[in-house]
Amino acid sequence: MEKLTETVLSIMAGSKITLEIFVLTLAMSLPLGFFVALMRLSSVRPLAVIMDVYIWIMRGSPLMLQLLFVYFALPMVGVRFSDISAALLAFTLNYAAYFAEIFRAGIQSIPRGQYEAAKTLGLTYAQTMQRIILPQMIHRTLPPISNETINLVKDTSLIYILAMNDLLRVARTIVQRDFDMTAFFIAGLFYLVMTAVLTAIFKRMEAYYGKYDE
C-alpha cells in the first residue's frame, strides 16, 4: 500500500512536466496556427507559399524526428536550448502547422456572403475577421481542434526520449526498478483522466458555440 502511494506520487510529479508541455504548447500553437492560416490564405503569394512549405514539412515528417533535430542537431551548429524549451519549440511548431490547416479549412468554409454582408454594412477587414468570421470558425473547428488537443496529450510522451522526467518516463523507471506493471496502469489512468477532462471541456465549448444552430 505504501509502495502504491509512492508510485502514484512519483507519477504525479512526472505528470507536472507533461502538463506543463501540454498547456504551454497549446497556448502558443493555437494563436500561431491562426496567424499561419491567415498568411497561408493571404493574397501575397510568397507568404502563402512559405506557409505551405512550412506546413508540409511539419505535417510530412515525424514529430519524433523534429524533436531530435531541435534537441540534438541544432546544438551541433551552436543553437542551444534548455530541455524544456527544445521540447516546447518542436511541439509548438509542429502543432501550429496542424492547427493552421484546421483553421484554414474553417475560414474557407465560411460562405462569401458573410464577408459581403459585413462589407456592405461598413465593417473593416479586421472587424469582419474578429466579429463575424472568427466566432463562426471556432464553432466549426472545435471538433477537429478537440481531436488534435487529445493527440497532443499523448504526444507529450515523446519527450521521454529527451531524458525529461515526464509521466511516462517516471512510470517506466518504476516498472524497471520494481519488476511491477502497476506503474504502467497508473500512468495509463493519468492519461485517460486528462483526456476525459479535455473531452468534457470541449463538449461544453461546443454547446456554447453551437447554441445558434440545430
Next chain:
Amino acid sequence: MENTTNKAEYMIRARGIFKSFQDNEVLKGISLDVCQGEVLSIIGPSGSGKSTLLRCLNHLETIDKGSIEVKGEFLVKNDTSGRAVYAPKHEMRKMLSCMGMVFQQFNLFPHMTVLENLLEAPLQVKRQTREEIQPVAEELLRKVGLYEKRDAYPSRLSGGQQQRVAIARALAMKPDIMLFDEPTSALDPELTVEVLKTMRGLAAERMTMVVVTHEMTFARDVSSHVIFMADGLIIEQGHPADIFGCPKEERTRLFLGNMLH
C-alpha cells in the same frame, strides 16, 4: 434623363460601365441614373448581368471601365487612359456607407441573435452606444413585424422572416439608398408576400431603391423606372406602364411573355 438638374438629386449616376470576368464580358457599357426617392427595377433573363451590375454599384465587384457617382461624388471614374480608377479608400468608405444591400441568400450573421444582427454595424462602425441604437433597432424590428423574434437566432426563422431581418439590419445603418438582389427568389411563394410588403412600405416612405427582381407585379406596381437588360446591355427602359404595357423591343416582349405566363 440626361438633363442637367441639380446634381445632388442624383443618388447614383453610372456611365459606360464595362465589366469582364476573365474573358467573359458581362457588362458592355451600362449607364443609369437613380434619383432621390426613385424605385428602379432591373429585370432581364438569367445571366444577363443584373446581379453583377448591382454589385458594381456598391463595390462588391470592381469595374474595368466607366464611372459611378454616388450623391454627386465619384466612387470611380476613368483616368486619361480610359481605365477605371477608384476613389481613395476613406472616401469610398464614406460613399458606400450610404448604400444598404439585401441579398438573395439573406446573409444574416448566424451566430448573432436577430437584435444583435441589427446592432452590430451601428455599434462597430458608427461607434454608437447601445442606449442610442437599441430603441432604433427595436423600432425597425416592429416595422418589419419581428419584434417578438429579437432574441431568436436566424436559423430559427423562416426564409421570409430572415429576409425581413436582413432588410431591417441594412436600415439600421440609415442608408440613403437600398439595393436589393432578387430578395424573394430564395423564398417559397407564400413567404415572398411578406417581404414584398415590407419593400412596398419602404417605397411608400420614399426610400431610394434599386431592385433586381423576377417579381413582375412588384416591378410594375412599385417602380418609378424599369430597366430591361439582356447580354450585358440595356435593351429597353422607361416607365413601368410603357415597359409592361407596350414594350418597343422584341426581346422585351418575348421576355415578358415568358415571365407572365
